Amino acid sequence: MKTVIEIKNLQKTYTETAVEVKAVNGVSLIFEEGEFTAIVGPSGCGKTTLLNLLGGLDAPTSGQVIIDGIDISTLSSRKIIDFRMKNIGFVFQAYNLIPVLTAKENAEFIMQLQNKSKVERETRIAELFKAIGIEGKEDIRPSRLSGGQQQRVAVARALASKPKFILADEPTANLDSVATSELLDIMRKLNEEENITFIFATHDQRVIDRARRVVYLEDGVVTKDELKE
Amino acid sequence: MNYINFKIAWRNIWRNKLRSSVVIAAVTVGLFGGLASTGVMKGMVMDLVENAIQSQVSHIQVHNEHFVENNEIEYLMEESSEILSKVRLEASVIGVSQRTKSFGMASTASKGLGVMINGVEPENEKTVTNIFEKINEGEYFESDKKNRIIISEKLAKKLNAKLKSKIVLTFQDYEGNLSGASFKVEAIYQTQNSTFDMMNVFVKKVDIDRLLMLPDHSSHEIAILLTNEEVTQATTERINKLIPNYLVEAWYDIDPYLNMSYSMTSFMLFIFMSIIMLALGFAIVNTMLMVVLERTKELGMIMAIGMNRFKVFKMIMWETTMLALVGGLFGILISWIFTWYYGDVGIDISIVGEGFATIGYSSVMYPVLEFIDYIEVVIMVMLTGIIASIFPTIRALKMKPAEATRAG
Ligand SMILES: Nc1ncnc2c1ncn2[C@@H]1O[C@H](COP(=O)(O)OP(=O)(O)O)[C@@H](O)[C@H]1O
Ligand SMILES: [Mg+2]
Numbered sequence: 072m073k074t075v076i077e078i079k080n081l082q083k084t085y086t087e088t089a090v091e092v093k094a095v096n097g098v099s100l101i102f103e104e105g106e107f108t109a110i111v112g113p114s115g116c117g118k119t120t121l122l123n124l125l126g127g128l129d130a131p132t133s134g135q136v137i138i139d140g141i142d143i144s145t146l147s148s149r150k151i152i153d154f155r156m157k158n159i160g161f162v163f164q165a166y167n168l169i170p171v172l173t174a175k176e177n178a179e180f181i182m183q184l185q186n187k188s189k190v191e192r193e194t195r196i197a198e199l200f201k202a203i204g205i206e207g208k209e210d211i212r213p214s215r216l217s218g219g220q221q222q223r224v225a226v227a228r229a230l231a232s233k234p235k236f237i238l239a240d241e242p243t244a245n246l247d248s249v250a251t252s253e254l255l256d257i258m259r260k261l262n263e264e265e266n267i268t269f270i271f272a273t274h275d276q277r278v279i280d281r282a283r284r285v286v287y288l289e290d291g292v293v294t295k296d297e298l299k300e
Numbered sequence: 301m302n303y304i305n306f307k308i309a310w311r312n313i314w315r316n317k318l319r320s321s322v323v324i325a326a327v328t329v330g331l332f333g334g335l336a337s338t339g340v341m342k343g344m345v346m347d348l349v350e351n352a353i354q355s356q357v358s359h360i361q362v363h364n365e366h367f368v369e370n371n372e373i374e375y376l377m378e379e380s381s382e383i384l385s386k387v388r389l390e391a392s393v394i395g396v397s398q399r400t401k402s403f404g405m406a407s408t409a410s411k412g413l414g415v416m417i418n419g420v421e422p423e424n425e426k427t428v429t430n431i432f433e434k435i436n437e438g439e440y441f442e443s444d445k446k447n448r449i450i451i452s453e454k455l456a457k458k459l460n461a462k463l464k465s466k467i468v469l470t471f472q473d474y475e476g477n478l479s480g481a482s483f484k485v486e487a488i489y490q491t492q493n494s495t496f497d498m499m500n501v502f503v504k505k506v507d508i509d510r511l512l513m514l515p516d517h518s519s520h521e522i523a524i525l526l527t528n529e530e531v532t533q534a535t536t537e538r539i540n541k542l543i544p545n546y547l548v549e550a551w552y553d554i555d556p557y558l559n560m561s562y563s564m565t566s567f568m569l570f571i572f573m574s575i576i577m578l579a580l581g582f583a584i585v586n587t588m589l590m591v592v593l594e595r596t597k598e599l600g601m602i603m604a605i606g607m608n609r610f611k612v613f614k615m616i617m618w619e620t621t622m623l624a625l626v627g628g629l630f631g632i633l634i635s636w637i638f639t640w641y642y643g644d645v646g647i648d649i650s651i652v653g654e655g656f657a658t659i660g661y662s663s664v665m666y667p668v669l670e671f672i673d674y675i676e677v678v679i680m681v682m683l684t685g686i687i688a689s690i691f692p693t694i695r696a697l698k699m700k701p702a703e704a705t706r707a708g
Contacts, residue, residue, distance in 0.1 A: 119706060128604055129702035149608065156606025163604075163705050166597040171311035183304040184606055228605070240705070 072103040075236050075268055076125060081134035083120050083291075094120040095131070096291035102236070105266045107259065109273050109282035117291040118272035119240055125270065126159050126238045127151045139235065156181060160229025162239035167225035168213040174220075175200070175209035178227040185232055192231075199227040203257050219250025223257060230261065236268035243275050255281045305611055309618035312591070313626070320623060323587050327627025328634065330576045331677060335635035338569040339667035343643065345561045346668050349551075350529075352558055354430050355491050357551045358395075358523035359532045360539060362387075365547040367520055373402050373474060373512060380519035383543055384424075387524060390538060392531045395427025398519035400508050404471030404480075406451070406501055410460040415501045417469060419508035428525045431489055431502065437463050438487030447507050449483035452497035453490040461485055469503075474513045481511050569673055577684045580624070584684065588620050588692035599696050600704015609697050616693045621685030628681035632674055639667045 083095040094117040102108065110118050123129040124136055127143045135142050138158060146154055155161075168177045176183075178199060179192045187195075200206050203223040205216075213221050222242055229237050239258075243251040259281060261267045271278055279285055287295040313320050353359060362383065367375035377383065380398045388396050400419030405412050422441035426432050432440040436453055449467055451459070461467055463485055470480035483503060491497055505519070526535055532550045540548040552559035592599065603612060643666050650663035 123702045123705075126604075128705065129700075152603070152606060152608045155604070161605050161705075163601060166601050166705070169308060169598065169602065171308055171315060176307075180304070181606055184611070 072105070074101055075104050075106075075138065076100075076102040076270075077135075077137045078125070079135045079137070081121070081124060081136065082132045083117075083124060083129065084132045093291050095124065097134075098288075098291070098293055099134075100286065100293065100296070102268065102270060104268055105262065106236075106284055107262045107269050107282055108284040108286060109271045109279050110286045110288055111272075111274055111279055112288035113274060116288045118274075118288055120291075121288065122238050122240050122270070122272045126161060127155050156184060157232070158235045160232075160234040160237040162222065162225045162229050162237060162242045164241040164244045168221055168228075170213055173210045173212055174205065174216060174224045177213065177224055178231055180228055181232045187232070195231055196227070199230055202261060203227050204253070217250065218245050219247075219253055222246065222250070222254055226254070226258065226261075230267065236270060238270050238272075240272045241275070242271065243273065243278055248277065251275070251277050305615040306618050309615050310622060312619050313623050316591075319587060319590075323584060323623055324627040324630065326583055327580050327624055327681070328630040330580050331573075331628055331631025331681070332634045332638070334569070334572045334576045335631065335669060335673070335677060336638050336667065338565065338572055338673065339635065339639045339643075339669040340647070340665060341568060342565040342670075342673075343639075343666045343668040345565050347665060349558055349562055351492055352555065353525075353529070353551055355434070356429065356493070356496055357555055357558070358428050359526040359529065359551055360524040360536050361549055361551075361554055362522040362524070362539070362543065363520065363547045363549075368547055371401070371403065373400075373472070373514070373520065376514065376518040376520060377522065377546055378515065378518050380522060381517040383522060383546070386542055387522070387539055390535065390542075392527045392535055393524055394527055395424070395525040397421060397424040397428040397523050398505070399425075399521040399523065400505050400512065400514060401520040402471050402508065402512060404469050406455070406459065407468045407470070408459045408461050408465065411458065413455065413458060413498075415455070415469075416499050417471065417508060418500055418502045419505035420502055421505050425502075428523045431491070434489045434491050435487045436490050438485070440487055441502075441504060443486065445484075447481055447483045448486040448504065450487045450489055450502040451485060452500070453488050454494055454497040455501065456485070456488050458498070463488060467501075469501075471512070473511065479511055481507075483507075566673075569676065573677055573680050577680050580627075581684045581688045584620060584624060584688040585691050587623075588616065588689060589695060591619070592616065592692045592696045595696075596699055597704050600699050600701045603699070604701035604705050612696060613689075613693045616696060617686055617689040620689035620692070621682055624681050624685035624688070625678075628678060632677060635669065636674070639669045642667050 078098060078100050081095055081098045082093070085092040085094055098121060110121060112118055120129070124131050127136070130144055136144060143151060143154065169180065172180065175196055179196050182192045182195065200209060203226060205220050205223055208216060208220065213224070216224065243254060246254065255278065258269055262269055271282065273279065283299050285297045285299065286293055287297070362377065364375040364377050384396050384398055387393060397420065402417045404415060404417045406415045440450065441448060449469070451461065451467065456462065459467065465485045467483050467485060468480055469483055470478065473479040524539070526532060536548055536550040552562070599612065646664040646666050648664050
């Protein structure tokens with residue numbers, strides 16, 4: 072198996088607060104290509120912080136995040152934005168989509184930023200919309216899509232430019248069970264059929280049940296790393 | 301090239317329709333205020349200039365260069381009649397007139413006042429100035445009788461003179477002797493410029509030349525009227541080459557004050573608009589700060605997924621600039637309609653503007669705006685938009701995507 076991310080003794084301490092918070096406190100992990108992994112734990116255990124470090128949205132206090140052999144903390148803030156765009160797909164809990172763009176425009180947004188040709192965009196988006204099961208809603212703006220549909224568009228956008236892996240922070244937190252299982256089905260399918268790496272931060276049991284690897288986090292420390300199959 | 305920034309920016313404007321409409325309306329009203337008042341001012345000044353050209357200055361004047369310095373009657377143009385016929389052949393010249401000019405005293409039984417005596421050839425003079433159209437009483441040099449004078453309504457009142465009154469003109473003749481003669485008031489004129497009216501009386505050139513004992517075919521001043529103002533400079537240069545020994549001047553050199561009021565209007569537009577745009581700029585900055593603050597999460601997300609700072613800046617700049625431009629275009633449109641309509645129909649300011657007449661303005665004004673004025677304003681609006689977007693963008697870029705994308 073090919074390693075996509077390796078983190079070594081990662082630490083993140085928030086010092087702006089009255090009391091120092093060690094949100095991530097010495098985590099070392101290896102994520103491999105094709106993983107479908109949930110990072111789980113109670114609220115405040117450091118999941119979002121860890122995911123932000125993995126995605127280069129935040130810089131660690133110490134330790135390393137090595138993606139494809141590159142320690143991303145060595146990249147300039149300018150380069151890191153580009154690096155993120157090329158290599159990492161993001162799905163957040165909320166505020167994922169740009170409200171003034173249609174579903175299709177949202178999905179192709181990153182491809183637009185990368186100056187991909189119209190033909191390339193059209194083909195890719197058609198393919199993805201089929202995969203996420205919201206054909207026919209291409210020209211609708213997010214406010215007129217259900218929460219589940221919005222998250223699926225976010226997944227489509229994250230996948231559009233074929234990143235190395237997808238980071239999803241509580242993607243199902245605002246969804247009912249039907250929407251949750253639909254979204255999970257789609258992601259599992261993409262994972263199995265296209266070998267796309269997914270890493271979730273979640274405390275949603277439904278996600279945990281479908282994950283193939285579960286990393287348990289408590290107070291910024293990994294307490295258990297379980298491979299289910 | 302992709303227009304994704306532009307597209308988002310444009311649609312974002314219409315996200316909060318009420319707020320954007322308020323800003324757009326403010327810009328519209330501001331620009332209309334600035335443009336319309338400049339248009340009115342410009343119209344008034346152009347009218348003033350046109351009036352001055354048509355009734356006093358003409359487009360071009362020719363003198364003996366010494367005459368201009370001290371206005372003494374000895375500084376003649378000896379071949380004046382010859383020059384007249386030469387100039388008349390020039391393209392774009394529609395009228396030429398030669399004049400004798402002499403300072404003198406106009407007196408009646410009750411009073412005496414200093415005046416400029418203009419000796420004119422009535423038929424030639426009619427082709428150059430429109431005084432003959434400004435006659436209130438009497439006829440403009442209709443009779444062939446000797447020593448007739450035309451004075452203004454204003455002067456008539458001051459001198460206590462009426463039509464057919466006798467007025468004695470006293471002056472120094474060509475030989476330096478004090479001389480004089482009695483003239484009969486043949487007509488009374490009135491222009492819009494009362495200062496001019498108080499100063500100028502008109503007599504026939506033959507009469508005054510004889511009294512002054514001037515040589516034949518000479519004059520002090522040749523006035524030239526052209527088909528339009530735009531050809532003034534070129535024609536002045538041509539005539540100058542034609543008669544290099546004399547001083548050939550265009551209206552703007554003859555009357556620098558007149559010219560100054562003319563160029564002032566463009567400067568005023570700039571000042572007006574700068575002040576208006578400054579005020580609007582603050583309103584726009586304020587609005588865009590609100591916008592950026594409202595979209596913290598969204599902008600953070602956009603940056604998180606890969607939009608770089610420069611593109612974010614462009615996006616906000618586009619939004620700000622277009623917001624200003626939409627208002628700007630409305631403002632320009634309304635101003636254009638305003639000047640188009642009132643430029644034709646005119647605005648009657650006689651109720652408020654009686655005083656204006658004394659300094660040469662008409663009581664009906666026709667607003668004028670030139671293409672370049674609109675261009676200048678569009679550029680100013682765009683600049684305001686760009687400058688006004690800097691501060692909100694700085695705010696937007698301070699956001700950390702890691703914070704912005706956290707739920708809640
Ligand atoms: N910007 C911050 N400043 C200070 N403390 C923070 C900040 N962000 C998160 N924390 C703290 O770090 C800890 C981990 O937070 P987080 O990563 O959001 O956990 P989770 O996503 O598992 O709920 C929490 O105690 C939280 O209060
Ligand atoms: Mg979290």
